[in-house]
Amino acid sequence: MEHHSILRVVSKLLIPPMLVYALYVQFHGEYSPGGGFQAGVVFAAAFVLYSLVHGIDALTRVAPPRVLHALAGLGVLIFAGTGVVTMALGDAYLGYYALGEHPQHAQEWGIVVVEFGVGMTVATVMLSLFIAFASHTRKLDDKDW
Amino acid sequence: MTANLIGIAIIDIVFFTLLVLTAIAILRQRNLFAVAMLSGVFSLLSAGLFVTLDAMDVAFTEAAVGAGISTVLMLGTLALTSRDEAKRPRSALLPLFVCLVAGAALVYGTLDMPPFGAVDNPIQTHVAPEYIARTPTDIGIPNVVAAVLASYRGFDTLGEVVVVFAALVAVLLMLGTSGRRTNGKNGKEE
Structure with a gap:
């Protein structure tokens, strides 16, 4: 879509705030609405917008599916692994009190870490799903729109 | 306080009317591209309803997932299949009957539910x-x-x-x- 300069400029203006907003939703989720699920979706939406304007091949160069699949698994492992760590430290599975001296700090640490895992999995899964569907369609010419 | 409640009631009525209209439009539409976009509109209206219920996190999720990503995934699926709904082979009487019975059962079920917001x-x-x-x-x-x-x-x-x-x-x-x-x-x- 080389000729659509309006789309390119608008997407260029929109994508950075979307990514920053996703990070805000992710790491400010303990204080405001949001959390890993919402942040992951917004983060993926920024990449989807990039792909809608520049094509699926440009997206897979920025975010190779192999890396996305590995990160999706890693997110689940971060969440599940946090539970294993708290068990090793002598608390229940996902009992965050074992993570620190101060109980509230320990809880907040646990929540931040597992929400990070959630966000990572959701963002990479949404993006991988989009790539899986979009990479099977014919390449559209500008005139086909 | 009562003015506030009346305002919320008006917003709810507007949202629900639009929801029903969107649902009818989805039913009547044969072009699946339009159906996918209308389902996105449906999700966005539901997100608005969740805001009036003070469920910000749910509203946020509904707007981002329901109206955003699932619409995109639906369009991606449409690109792999057909853009128009196939013609109905048989009459719609039996599906209509099933929908009416199931809907009546659901409405009957809500009669047992406690009053909203009590x-x-x-x-x-x-x-x-x-x-x-x-x-x-x-x-x-x-x-x-x-x-x-x-x-x-x-x-x-x-x-x-x-x-x-x-x-x-x-x-x-x-x-x-x-x-x-x-x-x-x-x-x-x-």
Whole structure:
């Protein structure tokens, strides 16, 4: 879509705030609405917008599916692994009190870490799903729109 | 106070009217592209309703997932299949009958439910007040929803994340993992 300069400029203006907003939703989720699920979706939406304007091949160069699949698994492992760590430290599975001296700090640490895992999995899964569907369609010419 | 309630009632009526109109438009529309976009509109209206219920986290999720990503995924699926709905082979009488019976059963079921928003509803009297009371001392974060989601019910959330991951695995098993573009009708890779 080389000729659509309006789309390119608008997407260029929109994508950075979307990514920053996703990070805000992710790491400010303990204080405001949001959390890993919402942040992951917004983060993926920024990449989807990039792909809608520049094509699926440009997206897979920025975010190779192999890396996305590995990160999706890693997110689940971060969440599940946090539970294993708290068990090793002598608390229940996902009992965050074992993570620190101060109980509230320990809880907040646990929540931040597992929400990070959630966000990572959701963002990479949404993006991988989009790539899986979009990479099977014919390449559209500008005139086909 | 009453002016506030009347305002909320008006907003609710407007949202529900638009929801019903969107649903009817989806039913009558044969072009699946329009149906996908209208389902996005439906999700966005539901997100508005969740805001009037003060369920910000749910509204946020509905707007981002329902109106955003699932519409895009639906359009991606449409590109792989057909853009128009197939003509109905038989009469619509039996489906209409099933819908009416199921709908009547659901409406009958709601008659047993406690009144909306009443103080002594089960939702206000069991674990919810305890979560609200204990979160400031147990967890110490202002967003009670995040505390319930990630700490009190962390095991449930782990299950949800595994479900999301399993959805990816299922789609990749069906569509292939390479992410490479396939071309032509027989799906041969370039």
